[in-house]
Amino acid sequence: MGVPVVADPMLTVPMLQVRGVATFYGAIQALHGVDLDVGKGEIVTLIGANGAGKSTLLMTVCGNPRARAGSIVLDGQDITQLPTHEIVRRGVAQVPEGRRIFPRMSVFENLQMGATLGDPAHFQHDLERVFTMFPRLAERREQRGGTLSGGEQQMLAIGRALMSRPRLLLLDEPSLGLAPLIVRQIFEAIGRIAREEGVTIFLVEQNAFHALRLADRGYVLANGRVRLSGSGRELLANAEVRAAYLEGGHA
Amino acid sequence: MRDPRLPNMPGTSMLKDAALTALVAAALGIFIVGFRTVDVGSRTGLAFDYHFADLGVAIVVIFLGRLGLSLAAMGLRWPAIALGVAMIAAGASPMKLPSGFLHWFVALGGVLLVIRAVWPWADQAIHAAARTPTGRVVDKIGTEWVGRGLGWVLLGLAVVMPFTPFADQKTMDLGVLILTYVMLGWGLNIVVGLAGLLDLGYVAFYAVGAYAYALLSTQHGLGFWAVLPLAGMFAATFGILLGFPVLRLRGDYLAIVTLGFGEIIRLVIINWYDFTNGPAGIGSIPGPTLFGAVFAETAPAGGQTVSEMLGIPFHGIHRLIFLYYIILLLALVTNIFTQRMRRLPVGRAWEALREDETACKALGINPTNTKLTAFAVGAMFAGFAGSFFAAKQRFISPESFTFIESAIILSIVVLGGMGSQIGVVLAAVLLIGLPEWFRELGNYRMLAFGLAMVLIMVYRPRGLIGHREPSIRLHPVASGGSG
Numbered sequence: 141m142g143v144p145v146v147a148d149p150m151l152t153v154p155m156l157q158v159r160g161v162a163t164f165y166g167a168i169q170a171l172h173g174v175d176l177d178v179g180k181g182e183i184v185t186l187i188g189a190n191g192a193g194k195s196t197l198l199m200t201v202c203g204n205p206r207a208r209a210g211s212i213v214l215d216g217q218d219i220t221q222l223p224t225h226e227i228v229r230r231g232v233a234q235v236p237e238g239r240r241i242f243p244r245m246s247v248f249e250n251l252q253m254g255a256t257l258g259d260p261a262h263f264q265h266d267l268e269r270v271f272t273m274f275p276r277l278a279e280r281r282e283q284r285g286g287t288l289s290g291g292e293q294q295m296l297a298i299g300r301a302l303m304s305r306p307r308l309l310l311l312d313e314p315s316l317g318l319a320p321l322i323v324r325q326i327f328e329a330i331g332r333i334a335r336e337e338g339v340t341i342f343l344v345e346q347n348a349f350h351a352l353r354l355a356d357r358g359y360v361l362a363n364g365r366v367r368l369s370g371s372g373r374e375l376l377a378n379a380e381v382r383a384a385y386l387e388g389g390h391a
Numbered sequence: 392m393r394d395p396r397l398p399n400m401p402g403t404s405m406l407k408d409a410a411l412t413a414l415v416a417a418a419l420g421i422f423i424v425g426f427r428t429v430d431v432g433s434r435t436g437l438a439f440d441y442h443f444a445d446l447g448v449a450i451v452v453i454f455l456g457r458l459g460l461s462l463a464a465m466g467l468r469w470p471a472i473a474l475g476v477a478m479i480a481a482g483a484s485p486m487k488l489p490s491g492f493l494h495w496f497v498a499l500g501g502v503l504l505v506i507r508a509v510w511p512w513a514d515q516a517i518h519a520a521a522r523t524p525t526g527r528v529v530d531k532i533g534t535e536w537v538g539r540g541l542g543w544v545l546l547g548l549a550v551v552m553p554f555t556p557f558a559d560q561k562t563m564d565l566g567v568l569i570l571t572y573v574m575l576g577w578g579l580n581i582v583v584g585l586a587g588l589l590d591l592g593y594v595a596f597y598a599v600g601a602y603a604y605a606l607l608s609t610q611h612g613l614g615f616w617a618v619l620p621l622a623g624m625f626a627a628t629f630g631i632l633l634g635f636p637v638l639r640l641r642g643d644y645l646a647i648v649t650l651g652f653g654e655i656i657r658l659v660i661i662n663w664y665d666f667t668n669g670p671a672g673i674g675s676i677p678g679p680t681l682f683g684a685v686f687a688e689t690a691p692a693g694g695q696t697v698s699e700m701l702g703i704p705f706h707g708i709h710r711l712i713f714l715y716y717i718i719l720l721l722a723l724v725t726n727i728f729t730q731r732m733r734r735l736p737v738g739r740a741w742e743a744l745r746e747d748e749t750a751c752k753a754l755g756i757n758p759t760n761t762k763l764t765a766f767a768v769g770a771m772f773a774g775f776a777g778s779f780f781a782a783k784q785r786f787i788s789p790e791s792f793t794f795i796e797s798a799i800i801l802s803i804v805v806l807g808g809m810g811s812q813i814g815v816v817l818a819a820v821l822l823i824g825l826p827e828w829f830r831e832l833g834n835y836r837m838l839a840f841g842l843a844m845v846l847i848m849v850y851r852p853r854g855l856i857g858h859r860e861p862s863i864r865l866h867p868v869a870s871g872g873s874g
Binding site for chain 1: 736739740742743746747749750751752753754755756757758859861862863
């Protein structure tokens, strides 16, 4: 049958440890005791159907909403009960679902906002880094964020998150609503961020094919519980994953 | 030759449409224009004064106007123009109408109709002209002029205004009034325009500033310049006190709570009789001094008047000119402070918060603190303006701090284009200045005010100056580029 739920066999140094996390929206329970690990330098993806609780888990890591049970440990520090801005201060950056760039502010100002917590001395260097990674943003640096195309907005959201020099980057469905070619570019960029910058990446995706191909390890979430886990390659080959998330055409 | 894309409407339905419009106008107008009550003395009290001729003329004008608009919309320009010209002629003719205003009303209707009929041609001509190389340059100069030059021009006008021949008592009074609202508009712009927090109780901080000066000066003998910073601090403190519990609310909920707060402050002022003198207000508040000298005909014991100090004969307008420059200075300080803040991280955070609070949290911004600073800074400027108001009026009472004041200040910010500094100036001139200048219109004044508001919201839904200037320009704008 499927791959058994394994306890992170190739985990080196833990970066993020999620243990028995339960999250509620009012009386409705969205997560039922989720265990998950992300090791330093890894790309870990979380896939699942609509409403499985993927985004909820990512948001819970950010402290909004807060977990009602269980613990979230970042680099050995319990962050379960911290407010979002305190969690972000500890080196977590988030690319939220739907990108959420600041539409009336220019590309440059959006990136400035990303550097809110950063050291001003790094600003120019970090800006160049983002512009090298996404030359399109350099071309449009004075354009208002809201007038960018969907792909450019996604690049901006990722660039903005990188401006704070995060140790852990959380991405929520970066491929949402983008053309296949752009999706490929975005995933390439994510791979580069992990390999070249050494940023640990936790990626929530519906586009299981791309996500699993990129990731070192993956988790499958269904109805608020971790259903499967394994290396990206294993999950791609898994019959259950294929049937549920990959058949019916992928990008 | 008709454009086939335009709507085709047979003549009968056009007449029907115009008649229906006239009927609606009649139904509404009968109460507003048709009759009004007049006081006929103590015996019978009120009586009706009928104005059916006014109403009749208005209905005829509306009927013809609607007909003309339908004609113009169908592309039948010449009939529409003819109708408009006829109305202008009727308005200008010595025809006997109950009031002079109706002549204007008829003629103005005709002018609007002609403009509407000619508009497509003018529009075409403008577009054609904009495509020529000269047109492009003019267009570019136009936008840049509004962006930068206009502010300096207005500032220059404001500075020299007291020395022009127009500077009589009435104009100076109006100038001080407009500048007070410009300052309040700029202050509220920080809260509403930049931080995106809808504050309907802004006048509360204005009241705090005014009462701070009134009480400290009349009871403790402190001067205007000593109290000014204190008033700002008091108001900012109140801003934080209010902000702390309510800033977790958003949008409409925040608006309601701030509205309530504004009323609470007013009610406390009315009812805390021992402290604030209640509804009777506080009188004989000293005016601001110039290096210790007072603006008065005779100096108090041991003091000096400004005319003695400068060796010029006394004139009542000197005080007004002095007040004018104080409020101009205070308003400029507000503006410059805001412009500086926009370039600092906290100012950027305000704007980002307005755009997307969730994204802000994800970037490590503490939304509560950021909102609190916006609230406190906005309140501080209202406090400055309030103590100026008390020093100018020399008498304050709770009646000066009603909800309508908050509403006017908010209208100035919204009408100006949220977050636009120059827009606030234009809107303040429009909203405060025009109603004063048009006092001759009498009862129609508020009608004109409403019409202006509706027109602005229809044609400029984002406010007079709706676009946002980036806080930083990275490259100097290339001059004479290919466009």
